Amino acid sequence: MTAALSTKDLSVRFGAFRAVDGVNLNVRPGARHALIGPNGAGKTTLVHALTGSLSPTEGSIAIFGEDITRLSEKDRVRRGLARTFQINQLFRGLSVLDNVVLAIMERDRKTLAFWRSAAADKRAHDEAREHLAFVNLTPHADRAVRDLPYGSQRLLEIAIALATKPRILILDEPAAGVPSSESQAIFERIHALPQDLTLLFIEHDMSLVFRFSDRISVLVAGQVMVEGTPAEISSDDRVKEIYLGRRTGHAA
Amino acid sequence: MSTSSATQGGFYSRIGIQGVTLVLFAGSIASYFLFPEHLALLTQLFVLMVFALSYDLLQGHGGIVSLGHAAFFGLGAYAAAILARTGYNDPLLGLVFAAIVSALVALVLTPIIVRGNDFTRLLVTLGVASLVYEAANRMRWLTGGADGLPDFEIAPLLGLYRFDFEGRTAFIYSFAVFALTYMFLWRVVTSPFGLALRGIRENARRMPAIGSPVRRHLAVAYTLSGGVAGIAGAVLAQTSRFASLDMLGFDRSAEIMMVATLGGSGHMVGVSVGAAAFGWLKDVLSTVSPKYWQLGLGIVLMLSVFVARGGIGSLLDRLRFRRSA
Ligand SMILES: Nc1ncnc2c1ncn2[C@@H]1O[C@H](COP(=O)(O)OP(=O)(O)OP(=O)(O)O)[C@@H](O)[C@H]1O
Numbered sequence: 120m121t122a123a124l125s126t127k128d129l130s131v132r133f134g135a136f137r138a139v140d141g142v143n144l145n146v147r148p149g150a151r152h153a154l155i156g157p158n159g160a161g162k163t164t165l166v167h168a169l170t171g172s173l174s175p176t177e178g179s180i181a182i183f184g185e186d187i188t189r190l191s192e193k194d195r196v197r198r199g200l201a202r203t204f205q206i207n208q209l210f211r212g213l214s215v216l217d218n219v220v221l222a223i224m225e226r227d228r229k230t231l232a233f234w235r236s237a238a239a240d241k242r243a244h245d246e247a248r249e250h251l252a253f254v255n256l257t258p259h260a261d262r263a264v265r266d267l268p269y270g271s272q273r274l275l276e277i278a279i280a281l282a283t284k285p286r287i288l289i290l291d292e293p294a295a296g297v298p299s300s301e302s303q304a305i306f307e308r309i310h311a312l313p314q315d316l317t318l319l320f321i322e323h324d325m326s327l328v329f330r331f332s333d334r335i336s337v338l339v340a341g342q343v344m345v346e347g348t349p350a351e352i353s354s355d356d357r358v359k360e361i362y363l364g365r366r367t368g369h370a371a
Numbered sequence: 372m373s374t375s376s377a378t379q380g381g382f383y384s385r386i387g388i389q390g391v392t393l394v395l396f397a398g399s400i401a402s403y404f405l406f407p408e409h410l411a412l413l414t415q416l417f418v419l420m421v422f423a424l425s426y427d428l429l430q431g432h433g434g435i436v437s438l439g440h441a442a443f444f445g446l447g448a449y450a451a452a453i454l455a456r457t458g459y460n461d462p463l464l465g466l467v468f469a470a471i472v473s474a475l476v477a478l479v480l481t482p483i484i485v486r487g488n489d490f491t492r493l494l495v496t497l498g499v500a501s502l503v504y505e506a507a508n509r510m511r512w513l514t515g516g517a518d519g520l521p522d523f524e525i526a527p528l529l530g531l532y533r534f535d536f537e538g539r540t541a542f543i544y545s546f547a548v549f550a551l552t553y554m555f556l557w558r559v560v561t562s563p564f565g566l567a568l569r570g571i572r573e574n575a576r577r578m579p580a581i582g583s584p585v586r587r588h589l590a591v592a593y594t595l596s597g598g599v600a601g602i603a604g605a606v607l608a609q610t611s612r613f614a615s616l617d618m619l620g621f622d623r624s625a626e627i628m629m630v631a632t633l634g635g636s637g638h639m640v641g642v643s644v645g646a647a648a649f650g651w652l653k654d655v656l657s658t659v660s661p662k663y664w665q666l667g668l669g670i671v672l673m674l675s676v677f678v679a680r681g682g683i684g685s686l687l688d689r690l691r692f693r694r695s696a
């Protein structure tokens with residue numbers, strides 16, 4: 120079966136430093152694929168390369184068998200590859216609803232029209248409200264994003280990405296910075312996404328990773344150290360060492 | 372756009388135009404009867420308002436700075452003047468011609484302006500405007516160089532209304548142009564394209580991640596903005612029967628940036644009122660003190676930053692809230 124998302128010897132170099140170093144990734148359609156690894160392992164850099172906000176130094180990327188290495192970020196989104204950001208990238212001065220409406224209108228190529236009323240587009244607004252309902256943001260629809268609690272902003276990140284109607288969604292630490300009580304809720308929403316949507320997500324909390332993923336790749340120093348099922352990964356000695364080592368390192 | 376207008380945008384664009392806009396239009400018309408001695412000044416104020424609105428589409432709504440916007444204003448002025456001198460002196464024809472010339476030049480320039488960040492954009496727009504200025508200065512055969520382009524006639528408006536000495540026709544003409552461009556730009560900023568433009572202002576980095584053709588949006592914004600600036604310049608040239616280098620100059624570019632900030636970026640009523648206030652103040656101060664008026668203007672501008680953060684637009688919003696509260 121063709122992978123939903125795959126890379127071949129993908130590398131990103133910053134000067135002499137290899138942030139991503141020869142990564143071969145295979146994400147199967149409909150997967151709940153987790154990407155884990157210590158801070159600075161290159162996870163976000165890999166996501167940048169996958170989505171095209173950064174061009175790789177070497178290697179290639181394909182979605183559903185189509186080589187997209189040379190496509191712009193915009194064109195990858197149009198082919199169904201969307202992402203969320205580890206650090207919120209929202210339209211802070213706009214209303215919550217407009218954030219999602221904008222993504223819908225861009226998807227439907229409606230934003231070239233400057234002679235029509237945006238507010239009169241009922242279909243786009245209705246759909247936007249559905250996405251907001253999915254992430255439980257309906258009560259906040261008309262608020263400005265900058266007035267929104269941080270946890271809700273993390274959910275809006277997801278709603279915007281969903282509004283592009285992706286086939287593959289990459290979530291870069293969707294629960295970054297929120298208390299663990301709320302990160303549960305965020306992952307419940309991710310878990311409720313349609314089964315045919317392929318997910319690649321980054322997460323540091325191992326209990327969440329083991330609960331919500333069906334496949335795990337461990338990235339260390341820019342390289343995939345090991346890949347496997349949650350059971351395989353949880354019993355892998357090298358992984359244990361990295362994560363235990365990291366914990367004690369933090370405690371010190 | 373302020374938070375309030377951002378969240379109320381949906382409501383207002385559904386009912387068409389804002390109530391405050393009608394007040395603005397009514398005030399504009401009333402000025403004709405209140406200050407019949409000053410129709411020439413009022414005409415210039417409308418020109419400044421149109422120019423400010425064109426700039427605000429870029430900076431206020433798109434978050435795109437430009438230090439060379441007078442280039443499009445001046446191009447429109449020269450286009451209208453040159454066309455009139457060839458004998459095609461219908462004012463509306465001149466207006467359309469000026470809009471097309473300025474819009475086309477803006478469109479051609481976008482590839483170099485769109486590149487880079489705010490800082491490089493300031494430098495590039497500054498550089499481009501200086502080039503346009505120097506070109507106009509050198510091409511004496513076309514532009515009259517430093518002497519400008521005087522001595523051309525403008526045919527009666529709609530073939531009926533002569534541009535009279537008292538400036539009545541000029542007032543009505545410039546007001547009509549202001550009202551129509553205002554409504555046009557209002558439609559633009561409340562359109563899907565306008566939403567995308569505000570998306571670029573709010574987070575240019577996220578835009579490609581939702582599949583947005585950012586460069587294309589910027590090209591459209593520049594083209595529209597340049598065209599409207601050209602219209603403003605054309606009205607000034609037609610009503611003053613003169614086109615000159617200062618219409619292209621750096622002073623005018625810097626001035627419009629100040630005016631838009633004073634008015635309140637992204638707030639169309641605020642920007643219009645700010646432009647009128649600025650133009651009026653400039654006139655008053657230069658009469659009071661021909662020597663030191665720029666100093667006075669500078670002080671007022673600096674004070675306005677402290678007194679009215681967010682410009683006149685945010686003051687207006689606060690007034691509106693107090694009333695409804
Ligand atoms: N633009 C850049 N220029 C130079 N070095 C960079 C750049 N971006 C990232 N790096 C470096 O690349 C390495 C990988 O960073 P990256 O953000 O991808 O890590 P990460 O795995 O996402 O970490 P975290 O878990 O903390 O989010 C880090 O050492 C970082 O300092």
Ligand SMILES: [Mg+2]
Pocket residue numbers: 162163164205
């Ligand atoms: Mg990261």
